[in-house]
Amino acid sequence: MRTILDDLIENNEFPLVFIGSGISKRYLDGFPNWTGLLEEFWNAVGFGLNFYGEFNKNIDSLKAVNPGLSEKELEHYSNIRMGTILEESFNEAFNSGSITLPNFNQKDAYQTKISPFKMAISKRFSQYTIKEKLLEEYNSFKNMLMKTQIILTTNYDCFIENSYNEISRNKVTKYIGQKGFFQETFGSAELYKLHGCVESPTDIVISEKDYERFDKNSVLISAKIISMMMHSPIIFMGYSLTDVNVRKIISDFTRSLNDQELQILENRLIIIERKQGEDQLIQEVISERDLGCKLKVIKTDNYKLIYDKISKINQGIAPTELRKYQQIVKKLIVDRGKKGTLKSVLISPEELDNLEENIQNRNLVVALGDAKYIFQIPDxxxxxxxxxxxxxxxxxxxxxxxxxxxxxxxxxxxxxxxxxxxxxxxxxxxxxxxxxxxxxxxxxxxxxxxxxxxxxxxxxxxxxxxxxxxxxxxxxxxxxxxxxxxxxxxxxxxxxxxxxxxxxxxxxxxxxxxxxxxxxxxxxxxxxxxxxxxxxx
Known part of the structure; x- marks a missing residue:
């Protein structure tokens, strides 16, 4: 069956990909979902109350105040509330000495100003093991990452960047939390970790206060994401269509589009949903009034087929190499071209790594060839x-x-x-x-x-x-x-x-x-x- 992924290959466009916890859960042993993570820490703190009993109470109180919330929204906001309760209780237990963390004590918490709860989350996700039975599919996943222009994720773990860097000579550039949204970026071979990363526990988004701070900057974040999405096909994987994060991103995006742009979006917005046991790709067109658009949903359990299709995109240069071109041009032409008379030099693509150290303070313009060979000199x-x-x-x-x-x-x-x-x-x-x-x-x-x-x-x-x-x-x-x-x-x-x-x-x-x-x-x-x-x- 032909799907929108075949159109993506035909148009030869690198996609922008959102990767959710469903991907980490698919390939990593013992990887919990959001609610499962909170339950783990609830039991670690040793609360007398039953976790799901307290969770249900939160849902009931939220429903009473906001009767229009969907089940997924109720679960989402209850998770955030449980995160707040856990952070307060975990930190209190840590400071009293009833909970300990390896290589992190009360003095460390005081000096670094890192929440012990967030440090514990960081340690929980810092190590992982790939499921051996999915190694072949995982290799296809890594190859697919090489054909992504930009990756965005709400995951804390380093699974995506480690997978990318394992097979790419040029590492993906990572932005944690909101840092990347306040910086000038190049728009190629970049990973945005929206809710933080184990490498920076202070940036982890888990409690009500964290989400409030994140939402304060949502205008800037949405604007940057919308700018990215305007120029690339968009694929969501590891999320469901009911995921609150996904729905907010899409609805923010569609509100900024006119009718003609919405029509274009319908052929560029793809959600991959798991359908257990399904070996084929089943494509459905979903019309979502709340989201303000139609979108294509591909249901399958054959993720290798998805990855192999995306890996067929070939523009002759990988996004990591494209990023290197952009960086060199910016540094040598835009930043240094103001210093005086510009001269020119013709270089082959593989010379970019050593270009700056070779030319030092010379002022020049770099001519970059887009043909197969430059002066018939191949890479x-x-x-x-x-x-x-x-x-x-x-x-x-x-x-x-x-x-x-x-x-x-x-x-x-x-x-x-x-x-x-x-x-x-x-x-x-x-x-x-x-x-x-x-x-x-x-x-x-x-x-x-x-x-x-x-x-x-x-x-x-x-x-x-x-x-x-x-x-x-x-x-x-x-x-x-x-x-x-x-x-x-x-x-x-x-x-x-x-x-x-x-x-x-x-x-x-x-x-x-x-x-x-x-x-x-x-x-x-x-x-x-x-x-x-x-x-x-």
Whole structure:
């Protein structure tokens, strides 16, 4: 069945994604919902009263004062009230010594001004374990995160950012609480933690006072979120349509739109709801008078299919790389361009990391190419994929210029032939540099001996397939395959390298880790080096 997600892929737009506690609960062992968390702490304090008895009393009193509230709203406001009761009682018990927290005492609470209750919540969510049975789906979730322009969440835990940073060379930029809403941001590869984070207990939103303070700034927060939502498709996952937070965000948004804009919104607003046991994607159009719009709801239990669809979006560069472009342009052109006469320099995308330290205080304009290659010089991912796959769309002259312009390890031996170099169109000095690389890039032992021994998963003879099953950390897999490469079938290694390079390219990455570079060169020496030297058995 075709869904709005297929339109998203067709339009090739990175979405803005709201991630709720339902996602953490899906993948993390023993992860509680909001009410379950409050019940945990209620029992820890040792109240004589029954938690749900008190909870029901709160609901009854709220209903008496506000008879128009829905069940979800009553539950929402009762949770906030219970949070207030708990914070007061927990802190009192902590200060009297009847409750203790590891590595945090009464003096620490006084000096840091951190609520012991919030510190306890921080410690509760600081550690987690991924459910082993969902590891394959979780890997798809991580790949999906690479295709999100901005992520917003009300979760306290660090599951989202840890998942993102585990597979991205460029970390997601995180804003906690309301800090990000008062700062200038770039609008790419950003995570907004609206209700706080375990890394900053003071920003955790849990009690009535916290929500009152949060609501005081809701105009600014809503304005920033609306600005983000105007330019991106919006996906809610891990929330239900009845979630009060979701409904407030959507209703704030729709109130600012005219009829024509509302029509556009209906094809850009998606809610993913779990339907237990459902393997297909079932799309429904819901008309919500209270929200002021229609929206698409996709019901499924097959979240891997959702993630895999979103991961197909490919703009040629990942949001993390796009953010890096924006930062460099801002710093070098906007901030430093006021200092004097501007000069220009043309750089390749992967040089951005070192650009500022190389130019120091020079005044310049940076020309950023949007074509596949700049002056036919590819990024290293494109170069290596073309080289290892034997596609050979990149000419030998381009490969040679690429090799001259770069240091470090990368596959090069196809072009390290003195006759080939001499007959090329390179300058004499460039030819000399390439010829000097022959001894360096054909010495198997030198590169083999640099393998980090602590990263080797096993030293017994094994296969590429078995190595890949041993650990989810790619760099350890690369190091282990490098260690065993002379005992492995090289065609299998080649397929592995092509798959990993293609994955990096799909994610928009333009750089490669040291461990993968080493593996690429070791493979290259064994397959392509004419004068290779090795003492390895």
């Amino acid at each position: 290293i991912v494109s170069y290596c994929l073309d080289y290892i796959s034997d596609t050979d769309e990149i000419s030998n002259d381009t490969r040679m210029r690429f090799a001259v312009s770069r240091n470090g390890r990368f596959p090069i031996n196809k072009i390290l032939d003195e006759n080939l170099i001499e007959n090329s169109n390179l300058h004499t000095s460039e030819k000399a540099k390439l010829i000097n690389k022959i001894s360096e890039c054909t010495n198997f032992d030198e590169h083999y001996d640099s393998i980090n021994q602590s990263s080797i998963l096993t030293k017994r003879k094994t296969s590429v397939e078995e190595i890949c099953k041993m650990d989810s950390k790619r760099n350890k897999i690369y190091a282990t395959i490098s260690y065993h490469i002379k005992d492995l079938e090289l065609e299998t290694v080649k397929r592995f390298l092509i798959a990993n390079l293609a994955d990096l390219k799909d994610k928009g990455e333009i750089s490669i880790s040291t461990e993968l570079r080493r593996l690429l060169l070791l493979y290259d020496i064994l397959v392509n080096a004419k004068g290779a030297t090795t003492n390895q058995p």
